[in-house]
Amino acid sequence: MNTWAVMKRILKQFKRDKRSVALMIVAPMLVLTLMWLVLDADDQTLEVALVDVPDQVEQQLDDDSAEWLDLSLSEAEKSLEEGNIDAMLQWEEGAPLLTVEGSSPTTGGEVQKVLSSAFSSGAQPEMQVEFWHGTDSHGLFDYVGPVLIGFFVFFFVFIVGGVSFLRERTQGTLERLLATPIQRRELVFGYLGGFGIFTIIQSIIIAAFSIYILQVYMTGNFFYVIVVTFLLALTALSLGTLLSAFAKNEFQLIQFIPLVIIPQVFFSGLFPTEGMASWLQAIGKIMPLTYGAEALRGIMLRGEGLAGIQFDIYILIGFSILFTTLNIFALKRHRSL
Helix, strand or coil: CHHHHHHHHHHHHHHHCHHHHHHHHHHHHHHHHHHHHHHCCCCCCCEEEEECCCHHHHCCCCCCCCEEEECCHHHHHHHHHHCCCCEEEEEECCEEEEEECCCCHHHHHHHHHHHHHHHCCCCCCCCEEEECCCCCCCCHHHHHHHHHHHHHHHHHHHHHHHHHHHHHHHCCHHHHHHCCCCCHHHHHHHHHHHHHHHHHHHHHHHHHHHHHHCCCCCCCCHHHHHHHHHHHHHHHHHHHHHHHCCCCCHHHHHCCHHHHHHHHHHHCCCCCCCCCCHHHHHHHCCCHHHHHHHHHHHHHHHCCCHHHHHHHHHHHHHHHHHHHHHHHHHHHHCCCC
């Protein structure tokens, strides 16, 4: 009988919390749909620049295997530096020289496979391979490592910050603070500032562990990595505290993860997005982790400086300002000052 009474109490709780019941059904379908959209996307079209390649060699290239672009050497090198093409094929002293962009080991391998297949039918000299970024030992973890660093910083700060701010409210601390002369913006800025010190330490530890202990490929400035991870953490903190205003308990806050965190995993660059529909790629443009991951890849894989990642930094700052402003207004739900 006691067991039945406990079961009835749990069922009544679910009946009152319709959002939890709906999320248990909707969230798995949402995640499965995202996986289907990402993993069922068309294959990425390779883009290879041709520089001073003989006409008879160009005729051997299969038009369906890649998009072949006739460019000058300066144009091709600029496109490689900006990551707009996957490789450059040029002729030096009568022999083919392939320069792979190098950020993605998968893409670089595909380019080499396509060209090796094309040259196998002719009597061409052996092709030499160089890497514009990275090395021939560049592995898959080196490619996804920057994204994972950004994701774990974002995820754990979101959880810890959101839960901590929620407890301030559920335990009555927030109401007592709002009863004092303190203004909403002062409360939000103080909370973000206090956690900001912690996020700086967290960013340094996670980035240093990944780069110096796990040996994730790193060719840029470590300080820039810290800057980007801190901005990601600040964005996650402001977002977590914002969403905590709409949750009654920790369980309801966790419900935001399938709706806010998981979609960012699929569209931030952990999976290739080039073959997706344009509207799907547009979804990734409204997610903070997309810009954080791109900035971290630019620093760690391509050695970019602040000039190369400044757009991503501005976007992350903009997200932080937006979420912080909304957070200030969200506190009106508890007391208007």
